[in-house]
Amino acid sequence: MEKELRLMKGNEAVAEAAIRAGADGYFGYPITPQSEILEYLMGANPMETTGMIVLQAESEVAAINMVYGGAGCGKKVMTTSSSPGISLKQEGITYIAGSELPCLIVNVVRGGPGLGTIQPAQSDYFQAVKGGGHGDYHLIVLAPASVQEMADFVDLGFELAFKYRNPVMMLSDGAIGQMMEKVWLSPQKERSKTVPEWATTGKPPTRERNIITSLELNPDNQEKFNQKLVEKYNRIRENEVRFEEFQCSDADYLLVAYGTSARICQKSVQLARAEGLKAGLLRPITLFPFPSKRIREIADKVSLMVSVEMSAGQMVEDVLLSVNGKVPVYHFGRMGGIIPTPDEVVAFLKSKIIGG
Amino acid sequence: MAEVTGIKEIIKPENLVYKRTGVMTDETLHYCPGCGHGTVHRILAEIIDEEGLQSETIGITPVGCSVFLYHYLDIDCQEAAHGRAPALATAIKRLLPDKFVFTYQGDGDLAAIGTSETIHACNRGENFLIIFINNGIYGMTGGQMAPTTLPGMKSSTSPFGRDVKTMGNPLKMTDIVATLPGTYYVTRQSVHTPANVRKTKKAIRKAVQYQKLNKGTCFVEVVSNCPSNWKMTPVQANKWMEENMFPFYPLGDLKDPEKQTAEQK
Numbered sequence: 001m002e003k004e005l006r007l008m009k010g011n012e013a014v015a016e017a018a019i020r021a022g023a024d025g026y027f028g029y030p031i032t033p034q035s036e037i038l039e040y041l042m043g044a045n046p047m048e049t050t051g052m053i054v055l056q057a058e059s060e061v062a063a064i065n066m067v068y069g070g071a072g073c074g075k076k077v078m079t080t081s082s083s084p085g086i087s088l089k090q091e092g093i094t095y096i097a098g099s100e101l102p103c104l105i106v107n108v109v110r111g112g113p114g115l116g117t118i119q120p121a122q123s124d125y126f127q128a129v130k131g132g133g134h135g136d137y138h139l140i141v142l143a144p145a146s147v148q149e150m151a152d153f154v155d156l157g158f159e160l161a162f163k164y165r166n167p168v169m170m171l172s173d174g175a176i177g178q179m180m181e182k183v184w185l186s187p188q189k190e191r192s193k194t195v196p197e198w199a200t201t202g203k204p205p206t207r208e209r210n211i212i213t214s215l216e217l218n219p220d221n222q223e224k225f226n227q228k229l230v231e232k233y234n235r236i237r238e239n240e241v242r243f244e245e246f247q248c249s250d251a252d253y254l255l256v257a258y259g260t261s262a263r264i265c266q267k268s269v270q271l272a273r274a275e276g277l278k279a280g281l282l283r284p285i286t287l288f289p290f291p292s293k294r295i296r297e298i299a300d301k302v303s304l305m306v307s308v309e310m311s312a313g314q315m316v317e318d319v320l321l322s323v324n325g326k327v328p329v330y331h332f333g334r335m336g337g338i339i340p341t342p343d344e345v346v347a348f349l350k351s352k353i354i355g356g
Numbered sequence: 357m358a359e360v361t362g363i364k365e366i367i368k369p370e371n372l373v374y375k376r377t378g379v380m381t382d383e384t385l386h387y388c389p390g391c392g393h394g395t396v397h398r399i400l401a402e403i404i405d406e407e408g409l410q411s412e413t414i415g416i417t418p419v420g421c422s423v424f425l426y427h428y429l430d431i432d433c434q435e436a437a438h439g440r441a442p443a444l445a446t447a448i449k450r451l452l453p454d455k456f457v458f459t460y461q462g463d464g465d466l467a468a469i470g471t472s473e474t475i476h477a478c479n480r481g482e483n484f485l486i487i488f489i490n491n492g493i494y495g496m497t498g499g500q501m502a503p504t505t506l507p508g509m510k511s512s513t514s515p516f517g518r519d520v521k522t523m524g525n526p527l528k529m530t531d532i533v534a535t536l537p538g539t540y541y542v543t544r545q546s547v548h549t550p551a552n553v554r555k556t557k558k559a560i561r562k563a564v565q566y567q568k569l570n571k572g573t574c575f576v577e578v579v580s581n582c583p584s585n586w587k588m589t590p591v592q593a594n595k596w597m598e599e600n601m602f603p604f605y606p607l608g609d610l611k612d613p614e615k616q617t618a619e620q621k
Contacts, residue, residue, distance in 0.1 A: 062476065066447035069436075
């Protein structure tokens with residue numbers, strides 16, 4: 001089967017990609033700017049074709065706990081939401097991480113805090129990358145910068161989730177979720193018939209019972225479990241770092257940006273270079289694990305870095321930690337649902353080159 | 357010597373009249389003396405065993421005293437966050453429609469923090485069984501007021517008794533879910549006397565059999581005690597339960613398709 005070319009919104013691409021990835025279940029709750037995902041799936045009615053369950057839950061809390069239940073059965077399950085809804089899901093996400101279960105969570109980020117705005121933002125970086133819920137845990141965080149990647153990262157997300165038995169978050173934003181682009185869709189995959197050995201599907205006489213839990217009252221055992229998670233996160237750091245470089249080889253100045261900001265910065269690099277400023281862009285594709293090693297290498301070659309984010313400055317902390325004082329690191333960002341223009345980024349870069 | 361030989365004579369397999377059911381593990385129950393949880397666990401294990409459902413069952417355990425249900429039942433289990441068991445069960449039953457899925461929840465879990473999940477799962481008529489243990493108190497955390505605590509009843513967070521003007525009235529969740537078209541069988545039982553144990557077993561068996569019909573949610577409340585946090589002996593607690601809990605939470609079927617008139621069906 002060949003790939004199929006379609007013109008779609010990012011949100012629709014996620015929904016269609018979920019069906020084609022052979023997902024077993026989607027559990028959602030409406031919230032702007034991502035309601036198209038649930039709407040698309042309800043309209044597509046994949047129960048009739050692939051057998052995929054689509055359910056509108058009574059709340060984001062219920063939806064993520066449905067994902068928790070489904071994931072415990074070893075099924076490919078997912079949920080999507082936007083910032084305020086993702087906050088509600090944090091309880092379930094930490095239980096899923098603590099029970100070492102695979103699932104996909106998509107956050108089509110809007111500005112906050114609180115109800116905030118329905119316009120795009122990147123202000124949930126800390127929540128996605130540093131934990132979000134209680135306890136020591138990490139999600140694998142994928143940051144799409146196009147409608148194509150919103151589709152591709154559904155499949156990749158499930159693959160990584162099952163590889164590491166860890167929840168994966170796709171951290172998108174309202175711009176990529178709402179905009180339409182051409183997208184190549186993968187052919188339909190069969191839903192998996194494989195039952196993981198840890199899944200709760202009813203205990204046959206041939207095996208011990210399977211228990212999905214995050215509870216351990218013995219501190220020694222709990223610490224051992226925490227250590228096991230740390231080792232897993234280190235394996236992920238070692239093997240799953242993904243990023244893209246744009247004109248970095250001869251750059252004197254490095255922009256670091258993901259998602260929508262990375263698309264703006266690509267233009268900014270071109271504008272800066274037209275003015276004789278050798279700018280480059282590093283776009284992290286995985287936010288956890290973060291491309292720290294590569295940024296540290298580039299720090300030997302550039303004179304400054306700017307983390308461009310639609311936030312008050314969140315990813316900049318990881319850039320600072322990566323650079324570890326080698327070169328100055330600045331943050332430039334717009335907030336409240338405003339997307340920076342390429343010119344604004346260049347103007348900021350210039351002010352730091354002159355000022356610095 | 358003669359006496360010892362006598363005992364050995366008696367404990368022959370052919371003389372066996374009562375034994376640990378195969379679905380219960382060897383683990384020692386952690387429950388307080390007189391608590392109803394152990395009895396309900398045993399009933400559930402017996403029914404899973406007798407109905408041949410061990411390989412078909414997925415249990416969702418709650419947060420609270422019965423959090424370690426999965427230590428005692430030899431079946432696949434998932435541990436839910438406080439109150440969320442019906443959400444997990446919804447997904448599990450939808451994804452594995454041929455399996456027998458149940459939740460086991462206390463009153464804090466089901467009637468306070470999990471009110472929404474409970475009502476909506478019942479309203480959608482999800483095809484699983486909810487076992488609801490109501491002892492009018494938070495046991496595990498040390499005897500705080502529950503949504504089902506009776507008016508005037510003392511607890512560590514209602515030390516002068518539950519004042520309904522400021523603390524609200526006890527919530528009759530079983531009565532609420534019985535009004536929903538999604539529920540198929542709703543009953544309220546107890547396990548404080550041998551006769552009631554038999555009735556509860558009959559009710560849970562009925563619920564398990566109804567479950568196979570996929571006609572809606574089955575809901576079995578067991579009005580129970582908490583000698584430790586009620587600060588009573590087990591005997592006093594059962595007497596207090598009969599005199600105070602049963603008038604407010606009367607035992608019996610609230611909804612049973614067998615008893616419905618043709619019109620109701």
